[in-house]
Amino acid sequence: MAEFTSGFFMGDKATNGRILVVDDEADIRKVVRMTLQKAGYDVLEAENGEKAIETINAGENRLLLDVVICDIRMPKINGVEAIAYFRSNYPRVPLIVLTGFPDTDMATSMLRQGVVDYLVKPVEGEKLRESVARAMDQRELAHL
């Protein structure tokens, strides 16, 4: 049960929430982490869809992951496939797409699948934090 000893789970609300950032570029993961840590979030990283699925299925993440921020163009399992997986296996975890490619068709299809936001890089820190806060609200609602 060691995996269930995080401060958050134990009621000591040390962080505002746990976010998984999925992007194949380490630079992007780094700046998104920086931006979100400033707002008090706990950030996990995955470099592709396959790693993201591994991460969400690992131990306490299954229960404690609040929001996933996911790129589209990635090796192994790409963003579209990963998001489909999250939607069907973890429908309560809100998703945010953060992509380099402004594609209206893709955005429409993603929003229809229930992603909270379709953000196109470069996105300002403030906007990203707002989007995450909105996703967190959805998460809270889902728990009610």
Add this chain to the structure above:
Amino acid sequence: MRDLTDSAVVSTLAPTKVAILGAGRGGTALLDLLYRIPSIEIIGIADRDSQAPGLQRARDLKIPVTEQAEELIANHGVNLIMDVTGDPQMERVIHLHRRPGADVLSGTASRVLWELVRHEANLQAELFHAEKLAGIGHFAAGIAHDINNPLQLILGLAENLVDETDIKTVHEQAMEIVEAVKRTSAISRDLTQYARKTSARDDVVVWLNGILDEALKIARYAASFHDITVVKQYEAGVDVKGNPDELLHVFVNLITNAVHAMDQGGGTLTMTTRAGGGATSVSIADTGCGMPPEVLSRIFEPFFTTKGPGKGTGLGLYNVKTIVNKMIGKIAVDSRVDEGTTITITLPSSEEAPP
């Protein structure tokens, strides 16, 4: 089968034997055009200037050259004498020396012919350019990815710097921004170089390994290289004589096709260069979907494409073939469904003659 039989009959007919007088720009263009037509045999080309470009070209093509137009005009085998010297005296020389039965194309007729040849060359150049630009349309996703990712890094770091107090971190992140800007500006440099019109410059010695690397860089915008392993099997110092812009275009096309063929589940792209026996070869091999024989037999036809509407012009391999033909090269395609495709281009090595 009927078509095959008919064309076999045509090709066994005696070819028209042509003599070309004048090896300047007109003569060279004519030579290049006629050389590719199977029913025409070029008996020889003449020019008073032993350094005329057409004579050099003819030597490369193993076509007899002479500085004595009279010899060529009097040649027994000639059916047609094409005079593109632009020299008014030449008509008299032709009429003095030609054998009965040899037709003559000269004066206004040869000027019109020269115009047609030049027109065809211009159309070909326009076609290359149009196809290249159409291809660049498909680069959008790759370009957006490669520009917006560093922009996200730059923005994130800059936002952090606004209230960063640790001087060491400020220094490090400022340097990261500088590097990210450099990477981003390289994108527009690569692409504008590629997109410009192919210059009609003279052939130069081109190092194939360098051109292949450049083509790989460009092709990364056109196709997603995720899950693709790139293997380079280069022989050092492999060169050919040609137009580097055209060669770059050839390899961008072949690499893009190879990667597209592997878009389901990835694979290995192998680029090989070899030299020996006066020839140079480049192979682009993929482990992708391959092509059935009915597709394979049509891939060099203009406007033939298996890509969806708006995804391919059907001119890529047609242009590849045209460029390779012009360089007196050969293309071999080996493809198996679900195993992959290897395209090998063999070109004459550049024999760098001392000046």
